[in-house]
Amino acid sequence: MEDGGRHASREILPAFAEPLHVGRPNIGNTETFLRLAGAMLERRWLTNNGPLLQELERRLAAFLGVKHCIAMCNGTIALEIAIRALGLSGEVIVPSYTFVATAHALFWQGITPVFADIDADTHNLDPAAVRRMITPRTTGIIGVHLWGRAAPTAELRQIAEEHGLKLIFDAAHAFGASHGNQMIGSFGDAEVFSFHATKFFNTFEGGAVTTNNDDLAEAMRLIRNFGFSGFDNVIHPGTNGKMTEICAAMGLVNLDAIEEMMAANRRNYMAYKAAFAGVPGLTLLPYDEATHCNFQYVVLEIGPEASLGRDEIVVALHEQNVLARKYFWPGCHRLAPYRDLFPHAGLMLPNTEVIADRVIVLPTGTAVPPDVCTQIANLIIVISKNRRNGEAA
Numbered sequence: 001m002e003d004g005g006r007h008a009s010r011e012i013l014p015a016f017a018e019p020l021h022v023g024r025p026n027i028g029n030t031e032t033f034l035r036l037a038g039a040m041l042e043r044r045w046l047t048n049n050g051p052l053l054q055e056l057e058r059r060l061a062a063f064l065g066v067k068h069c070i071a072m073c074n075g076t077i078a079l080e081i082a083i084r085a086l087g088l089s090g091e092v093i094v095p096s097y098t099f100v101a102t103a104h105a106l107f108w109q110g111i112t113p114v115f116a117d118i119d120a121d122t123h124n125l126d127p128a129a130v131r132r133m134i135t136p137r138t139t140g141i142i143g144v145h146l147w148g149r150a151a152p153t154a155e156l157r158q159i160a161e162e163h164g165l166k167l168i169f170d171a172a173h174a175f176g177a178s179h180g181n182q183m184i185g186s187f188g189d190a191e192v193f194s195f196h197a198t199k200f201f202n203t204f205e206g207g208a209v210t211t212n213n214d215d216l217a218e219a220m221r222l223i224r225n226f227g228f229s230g231f232d233n234v235i236h237p238g239t240n241g242k243m244t245e246i247c248a249a250m251g252l253v254n255l256d257a258i259e260e261m262m263a264a265n266r267r268n269y270m271a272y273k274a275a276f277a278g279v280p281g282l283t284l285l286p287y288d289e290a291t292h293c294n295f296q297y298v299v300l301e302i303g304p305e306a307s308l309g310r311d312e313i314v315v316a317l318h319e320q321n322v323l324a325r326k327y328f329w330p331g332c333h334r335l336a337p338y339r340d341l342f343p344h345a346g347l348m349l350p351n352t353e354v355i356a357d358r359v360i361v362l363p364t365g366t367a368v369p370p371d372v373c374t375q376i377a378n379l380i381i382v383i384s385k386n387r388r389n390g391e392a393a
């Protein structure tokens with residue numbers, strides 16, 4: 001009886017012929033990319049603040065409505081550099097319900113990530129929980145715009161100001177999204193993007209920090225390039241956070257296609273939304289459609305009313321070649337090294353524990369047509385119904 005739903009669903013619906021991944025890259029015009037790549041090879045300028053990188057930074061800053069965009073080799077290094085440049089130390093408050101890089105970027109620099117709980121409705125940091133975690137050692141807060149939906153920026157700003165804390169936003173998921181009329185990218189002291197292949201906007205690997213603070217931008221540019229100021233002169237300790245020219249070329253091409261990518265994601269999200277409407281126990285996390293959204297994460301919450309648990313649904317989907325993901329299970333506090341350092345952290349994270357056990361992220365992006373999204377949704381609904389029938393039999 002335990003596998004009733006999975007086996008019954010396999011009889012009714014054949015598995016998809018090709019694996020359907022979450023995070024298939026969105027890719028702009030291939031010909032333009034190859035032309036840019038060819039010109040780059042002709043120029044023999046491959047990295048270190050090249051012309052494509054400079055153009056990408058200019059265009060990204062304009063698109064995001066922010067003064068400075070400092071492109072980096074990936075989002076994790078971008079976070080580390082922002083943390084270093086802002087002088088964080090001691091303890092920094094972060095959600096546990098995020099990709100582990102948010103916490104690692106702190107830990108790697110000898111800073112203790114202190115996990116605060118999320119709001120169960122938004123999956124973003126709960127400002128009241130943040131307040132509870134402040135101690136005399138706290139120097140900053142990193143809010144995450146999870147799933148591309150804005151964190152509570154005003155409330156976190158208020159807390160930061162009251163306690164003299166720095167405020168960073170991990171905007172890895174939120175490229176192209178807005179909060180009200182303001183694009184994500186200019187909230188807090190700095191915002192950090194990931195341009196990884198799986199992200200809405202990608203540069204193969206890559207990332208960026210955006211800020212309106214001139215001094216901070218200058219410090220981050222120095223740190224990104226070993227602290228060099230001109231030839232033979234190092235004026236700051238630094239690392240290598242540089243983005244290559246080939247990555248910048250990919251960024252320029254993808255930026256040209258950003259509206260189409262957004263439209264494709266929106267179509268897919270709407271297909272899922274229509275299919276799941278009114279199905280008990282299967283709730284699609286909504287986007288605020290009145291704002292700019294990238295719709296990159298189709299997040300399905302499996303509630304207690306559902307006839308199958310989240311893990312069973314994921315196993316059944318994988319059997320049908322739908323490689324849905326349990327992002328961000330089980331929460332950073334239950335991953336190394338944090339689970340050993342803070343074995344009782346879960347006591348302060350009741351919403352995180354519940355949500356991490358309920359979420360499935362479904363395939364979308366330009367590689368997935370909307371009718372396939374409808375089929376995936378129907379498959380999930382059928383799997384659940386079969387289980388219910390199986391139990392009744």
Ligand code: T4K
Binds near residue numbers: 207323
């Ligand atoms: N903060 C947050 C909130 C983040 O989500 C991330 C990254 C960061 C910070 C750090 O930024 P980066 O340093 O990564 O720039 C992936 C990514 O590696 C990671 O970038 C991302 N978050 C995280 C959410 O997802 P995995 O372990 O899920 O990757 P993987 O290899 O399982 O691939 C995911 C799916 O994408 C698979 O179904 C296969 C598909 N895929 C992947 C790649 C790379 C493709 O179809 N083509 C590809 O080229 O971590």
